[in-house]
Amino acid sequence: MLRALALLVFIFPVVIFSNKIVFNSQNVSTDTKNIVLPNTINSKLDDSNATGLEPVYPESWLANLFYQSLVGFSVTDVGNSACRLQSKLYLSHLKNNSYWALKMSDSWPRYLNGLLIGNTHHMGVYDECISVHHPIQGKYCLSTIELQTSTNENFTQYSKDEYTSFDNAWQEILGFIDYGDQYKRNVINLGVCIPEACTSEDLEVSLQRELDRIFLAHQLSTQVNVKPELCNTNKIFFPYDTGYYVTCIVIGLLILVVSFSTAYHLVALRNGRENKQLQASEITIIFSVITNGKELFKFDKNNELNFFNGLSTNTTMMVIISHGWLISVTGPYLYPRVIEESFQDAHYNIFLSINNGVDPFLFMSGYLLYSIMITKFRQPGCNWFQIPKMFIYKYLKSIPAHVAMILLTIFIIPHMGNGPFWANRMDLEANKCKQYWWTNLLVINNFVDGGNQCLFAGYYISLQLQLTVIGIIVVYIYGKNRKIGASVLALLISASLIIPFALTYYSKSDGITKFNISFMLNIMQSTSSHSYDYTHIYSQLYVRGLPFYIGLLAGDIVEVLKKKEIKMSKTTTLITNLIAWGLYMYVQLYSNVFYQRHRAYNAIESSMYAAIGHLNTPLLLMWCAICHTTSSYGFLDNILNNRFINLLHKLSYSVYLVNVTLTLMIVFSVRASEVLTSGMIVMKLIYIMLTTYLAALIMHLLVDAPFGLLINRLFLGRRPSTKVKEN
Incomplete structure (x- = not known):
């Protein structure tokens, strides 16, 4: 009996894995060091092995x-x-x-x-x-x-x-x-x-x-x-053209207006006129750094949406680090093995799975949109005319800082540095914006070849606005008829699963867009990424909308849970979150298989992962939203819900606009090859993080915040407080 059991134990794995062994034996040579090459090479490899010929190398090194x-x-x-x-x-x-x-x-x-x-x-x-x-x-x-x-x-x-x-x-x-x-x-x-x-x-x-x-x-x-x-040479490579002088004049006038407004506001404060009306137009208050600084520090601890603002802030920091690392990969290094090993380690490497890094933002955008707008759309006086008004408002709010960044990229930033790489890289960025700036303003730049887009990560702004239009319509339908709204949302989710599957299967692409060394070098050294995934799939609306739609669904589910007053114990919350995180990490790390060398391509596997890969993060966040509503995260709530995190969250839009361009300026101003160590990597990423937030703060105070208040005044009729000190 024992011999029979031992024999069964020995034979069972062979029977189960026999198909896999046979399959692999067709693709892997007996020498594990030798690679399995494409078909154009395999025929020559067979001929060489048959004849026994040895390669002839040059004698001199x-x-x-x-x-x-x-x-x-x-x-x-x-x-x-x-x-x-x-x-x-x-x-x-x-x-x-x-x-x-x-x-x-x-x-x-x-x-x-x-x-x-x-x-x-x-x-x-x-x-x-x-x-x-x-x-x-x-x-x-x-x-x-x-x-x-x-x-x-x-x-x-x-x-x-x-x-x-x-x-x-x-x-x-x-x-x-x-x-x-x-x-x-x-x-x-x-x-x-x-x-x-x-x-x-x-x-x-x-x-x-x-x-x-x-x-x-x-x-x-x-x-x-x-x-x-x-x-x-040491002479100026970029000419000082009319655009440069006009942009400098505009920036100078803007700084002058902000400085005057701030100085006037400060003088009023020092003169003890706290409770008196300022003798000035509203424009003085709108452009004051004091006014916009107060808005930054405003904080309502009881706002239940602060939890998601905190998640957004932490995700923004991870995006800065990811962009900093990926762009740094394209720099010159004396000993680049540290970088190569990070890409060759295709087992449990979370860094290789960052291709869906904006999915958390899309989910939270959908969730917050539903949570904020559903009550408004249920009001009797709300009608279809509100929808274009809301989109125009969102569009106008996003335009000032976006236009400022485009102008800086074309006319100012090329003059802000030098070095062996500077002119080539910054001229490439400036030319792309000169040619395709209009696609950004028309909110269609995510449908342009990724290598030709004005602003490297500008696709997300257009994607966000496009999804906002769809989201507002869906939430409006939800507000008027929940069943029809649910049907429309189910249709959108189904389409967002089917389309990536079909595109990946048809194009024989990998299940993810691989941001590896070759990809980054191609996109930084030319106007083409040489990647079908990135050009035709990565940034398109019909592929990337799934997290946003799941966010809308999560908003509906949370609303139902609130009405029914369903609560979960902290123990249940802890256990279910551990399970959810475990499943999330498994699906996320599974993408590492697409980086493995010599792995046979499987169209069904790639298509399936392309479909469900963008479902992974929003499902985790949906469960977090449910747990946050029905229970408590304890110390995590305090970490994500505080004044400092809330301040950083208000800078998120400016951070996203400036971080890639600023990282390009840092990386491509180098003069010589660098020696890379783990300590140097950490210090460089910290430097990129700090300078990004500093530049974002300047952009926010000079452009985003004052023009945001101005749009609120002109479009919504909201008047800024004209008192020096609020009651």
Whole structure:
């Protein structure tokens, strides 16, 4: 009997998992280090294994080849006559060890290091190059060099996930496969100092010719690319055009108005006129920092919606950290393995599942919209004419700060920094806003290719306003007829589940938008993200509306629970929350499977996750809303419901507008490759957090708050208090 049981225990797992084992055996080689390649490579891999041929690598190492090419390099024999003259002058003084010529030569590297570990940026010393002014001006150019084999041999068939000590190092370069979780080993970004008269095209031609001379002899080819935006001197790259001066005048006038209003308000306070009417127009009170500062500090502890405002504030902080980390990934690093390991660890890695980071905001928007508007719509005098009025009001409230950020991005921010990356990155952002600013104002920018949107995260503002229109209509129907409203809401939820499933299945996309290294580099270095998910699925209304609709549903459920006065014990609340969080984390972390290398694509799995992935967060928050209504979270209520958190919540809109642009300014103002440690990551993210909130406070006090009060006065007839001190 015991032998039979032992045999059954031994056989049972084999029977159960036999299908999986057979399936995997078709996709994984016996050597676990060897990768399973796409079909275009597998055929060559089979041929190679059949013939037993070994790859033939260059005898000299890559760094040596670069040194041979660059040790005596200068821009010569190009069509630009001024460039030829300055190059000859530079070379003659270089032979005589002239100080200015050696500064130019000394400012950029010849022997490259860190090629095997992912050090893709070999920067040199930017400021040393551009500090040369006489007899010629030094110009720093950052070139991109892509390395390939000049033969037809496919080295990717010999690639491994990890290389042993005695593997040929060339395989890491020539056999590099872009899985998205590594920096490209076959792409080099090289800083070169050239005379000012030489253009990016001159450098590109000369460098290509010199590299070909050395590399082709070793059966290697290079492709050199030098963007004009990546060539800089100490002179101003961006012109001071009419838009710049007009924007500066507008900002100056705004600062003047705010300063005058605040000064007048302060003088009135000091003169002891607390209980007397101010002898000034309402505009003085509206633009006063004192007035808007008081609004920031106003706090009603008994407001039950403060709990969700606190959740929104904490989620906003997480969004800042996420944006800061993702944009920082695109910077230059001497030892980027810390970053690569964070993307390659596809097991229980919560960071990899941040693709649904705005879902909490959408849920809370729907929940708060229902909670606030349902009572109004049930009033007898409320009719359909209220709906466009409410949307226009919401639209007008969002416009001033949004327009201010667009103007700053186009005309002001490009002049606020410099460095080897600055002009390229900020010019790209400015050009996108110059071309597509109107899509932001028409609230349709989330239907534009994600790589071309004005303001990197601006899609959320349009998405929010679009859902607000739908939400107001649904809540209005709920207020007039609950059954019809429930049917409409059920239809919207069903459509939001079916459409992502169908789009993902049809396009053969992954179940999530993967914000990995390759994705971020593509979107930061060009106008295209090269991601179907991000371009056609990630920001669209018909895909992202599910959390908002669940928020509306949660508002209805909570309203019913309040009427029935249903209560839960704290023990029940604790146990159910632990279960809810456990299920949430399981579904959230399941998205890690889409980052795993060599994992066979499953269309049904990806489509299912695309459908339910955005259902995960709102279901958890709906249960939190139910527990908050029927029970208490104790100390958590105190953490989320206090004056400081409430103040930060009022800055959320300004924070969202400024945080990506500010992070871009911080990351792309670097001069050289950085050394990244866990401590440095934490300090950098804290710095980004603090500067973001400081910039948001300025935006709020100068634009968002005063124009918000002005719109309230003009649109709703709400008068600001004209007393210096309220009773």
